[in-house]
Amino acid sequence: xxxxxxxxxxxxxxxxxxxxxxxxxxxxxxxxxxxxxxxxxxxxxxxxxxxxxxxxxxxxxxxxxxxxxxxxxxxxxxxxxxxxxxxxxxxxxxxxxxxxxxxxxxxxxxxxxxxxxxxxxxxxxxxxxxxxxxxxxxxxxxxxxxxxxxxxxxxxxxxxxxxxxxxxxxxxxxxxxxxxxxxxxxxxxxxxxxxxxxxxxxxxxxxxxxxxxxxxxxxx
Numbered sequence: 001x002x003x004x005x006x007x008x009x010x011x012x013x014x015x016x017x018x019x020x021x022x023x024x025x026x027x028x029x030x031x032x033x034x035x036x037x038x039x040x041x042x043x044x045x046x047x048x049x050x051x052x053x054x055x056x057x058x059x060x061x062x063x064x065x066x067x068x069x070x071x072x073x074x075x076x077x078x079x080x081x082x083x084x085x086x087x088x089x090x091x092x093x094x095x096x097x098x099x100x101x102x103x104x105x106x107x108x109x110x111x112x113x114x115x116x117x118x119x120x121x122x123x124x125x126x127x128x129x130x131x132x133x134x135x136x137x138x139x140x141x142x143x144x145x146x147x148x149x150x151x152x153x154x155x156x157x158x159x160x161x162x163x164x165x166x167x168x169x170x171x172x173x174x175x176x177x178x179x180x181x182x183x184x185x186x187x188x189x190x191x192x193x194x195x196x197x198x199x200x201x202x203x204x205x206x207x208x209x210x211x212x213x214x215x216x217x218x219x220x
Contacts, residue, residue: 002047009040013041157207182215
């Protein structure tokens with residue numbers, strides 16, 4: 001390798017490339033000159049060896065490989081076993097759950113009517129027959145005992161017949177609204193408030209009987 005010639009040729013190539021790069025393109029003269037510089041560089045590196053252009057280079061022939069005889073082998077045919085046939089499941093009837101039949105409970109026997117031991121208390125519920133037209137009009141049926149009394153009448157009834165206990169009065173009126181007959185209402189009144197608040201006393205007798213007549217209209 002000729003170092004001096006190699007260094008000089010590289011400098012020429014660099015200067016020529018800088019000029020071409022500044023111009024932005026190379027004409028035919030500059031292209032030929034650049035090729036000459038490259039050949040000189042190759043010569044300096046090869047130290048005088050003959051330069052062979054790529055077009056002149058010959059590629060050695062490769063000996064053709066002998067054709068490979070096809071290999072024949074006897075292959076036994078593959079025996080494919082038939083796929084197992086799934087057994088058809090036997091249809092099973094769904095189990096019918098046992099249904100418990102609830103037998104109706106026997107209706108409870110009505111409690112025997114409480115007898116009124118106090119004759120004065122019994123007299124409260126012995127209401128006279130109505131003959132006068134005015135009395136008949138005032139005895140028309142009512143649907144709701146809690147709505148049939150005015151404010152003043154309600155206050156008077158609570159104070160005189162229920163000992164001033166408004167809660168007890170409301171509970172009794174609701175209970176009476178849910179009953180189906182005057183006989184049932186009589187038992188409720190006797191067992192809860194009539195004897196307790198002394199409705200049969202001379203001071204309360206007329207007030208209590210007026211209230212009982214009102215209650216009776218609920219079941220007419």
